[in-house]
Amino acid sequence: MKAAVFSYPPHVEVNEVESPRPAKGEVLVKVKAAALCGTDLRIARRGHSVIAQDEKRILGHEVVGEVVELGEGVVGLKEGMLVAVAPNFGCGKCVMCAQGLTHHCPESKALGITFDGGFAEYLLVPENAVRQGNVFPLPEGADPVKLSFVEALACVVHGFLPLRVSFRDKVLIYGAGAIGLMFLELSKLSGAKKVWMVDLSEERLKIAEEHGAVGILAEEGVKGKVDSPDVVVVAAPAPRAQMEAIEVASLFGRINFFGGLPPQVREVPIATNLIHYKELVVTGTTRSNNFYFRIALDLLLEGQLDLSYLVTHVLPLEDIEQGLSLMETQGALKVVIVP
Ligand SMILES: [Zn+2]
Ligand SMILES: [Zn+2]
Structure with a gap:
């Protein structure tokens, strides 16, 4: 599959990489829309302390897509379902996770930062994230581009x-x-x-x-x-x-x-x-968790907020560098990648 891969010295390159397959408990999502955010720009230009010098990472943590394959044992989700994926998840057991504050778990992980993210044709959602409810089913006919930035709204x-x-x-x-x-x-x-x-x-x-x-x-x-x-x-x-x-x-x-x-x-x-x-x-405040993600998603799905004017650019994956430059020069509000 095609993916926008970050590596050091800090840069992002669109490459052909191996398509992931879901193991037990995991979910494979075909990405329909992934929004760029300031964090992506910072990582692309300066790197991130949790990404080691010899590591590569697919960025992108604001993702809407379609479930295309379920790992063994996944319940409550179906192939063909449109979903929004919340990026932050924790160990599921500590005192922070027990309160739903997964973004403050000492073992806190995030898609697009500590795990591969959504600037790719497919996104693999890890078992812990699936179990903690990070895959949110959307109603049929929902617009992936208009919902892609729900994670930013959650923050x-x-x-x-x-x-x-x-x-x-x-x-x-x-x-x-x-x-x-x-x-x-x-x-x-x-x-x-x-x-x-x-x-x-x-x-x-x-x-x-x-x-x-x-x-x-x-x-x-x-x-x-x-x-x-x-x-x-x-x-x-x-x-x-x-x-x-x-x-x-x-x-x-x-x-x-x-x-x-x-x-x-x-x-x-x-x-x-x-x-x-x-x-x-x-x-x-910093980041968000599934509680705020649920509230933000409902605000958009129930039509209480219309934020579609925030999406100023929709670009193919190949043009991600253009999207990053647009953000850098403040030539865009929200750039959405449609792989
Ligand atoms: Zn973000
Ligand atoms: Zn935890």
């Missing part, structure tokens, strides 16, 4: 729920990429009074404004332009935005540092007295 739901956004809230979001726009849509769905979005790109702010946000150019700063946001999301790798979030948040403000910072940024000076005197709640 956003994970970040969004603890912020408890309601009709009483004004929301400020740093970063108007696909992730920031998902936070915008969830804020609107929850009845937020007003949403401001900050970005470096005028083009991205235009899209945000078309979808109901008030755009603010990052270089102009937000002071004087926002009015005591109750909720602040930092979905951009920007230390300054983290500092500013604390400064502009209202009394009792809730803040989520959603985006990680580059590893060379070890510390960010933050006015902790503002956390104290304004009684702020500052949180961070």
Whole structure:
């Protein structure tokens, strides 16, 4: 089969590789759509600490496809079924897994990072992932491209729920990429009074404004332009935005540092007295698990959210490098690979 294979020095190459066959408990999925995400770009350009120097890995962890073969003993799934595959799974036994927090299992694994992923014609889902319910059946006729980014939405739901956004809230979001726009849509769905979005790109702010946000150019700063946001999301790798979030948040403000910072940024000076005197709640979230995946999938399947405008490019597997470049230059929101 054809697959986009990562190896060191960091690069991705489309090659012919051996097609996997499902062993006991495993499931083979024919990939219908796999979305590119910032993590794929980071791995493709800089590598990943869990991928050894002599290892190769098929990237891609946001995958929708069709079940084509079941390993011995798999129940609840059928050949021909359309499925979305959640990438994170754990050992299934530790105290984190017991709470469904498989993404914090000390043995946590992820398709497209520690196991081969979905930028290929076929994806093999390992036994532990199948057993933990990572293969989610979809209704017949569901659109793989429109559902491919459900995993990214699951991460956003994970970040969004603890912020408890309601009709009483004004929301400020740093970063108007696909992730920031998902936070915008969830804020609107929850009845937020007003949403401001900050970005470096005028083009991205235009899209945000078309979808109901008030755009603010990052270089102009937000002071004087926002009015005591109750909720602040930092979905951009920007230390300054983290500092500013604390400064502009209202009394009792809730803040989520959603985006990680580059590893060379070890510390960010933050006015902790503002956390104290304004009684702020500052949180961070990372990745997702099957709980948030289920919620995100239902939001899309039940039509509560229409995020199809996020898919700006659909490309064949051969053009994955073009997709990575588009993300790098911010020429795309969501790129979906259809092998
Ligand atoms: Zn991702
Ligand atoms: Zn575990």
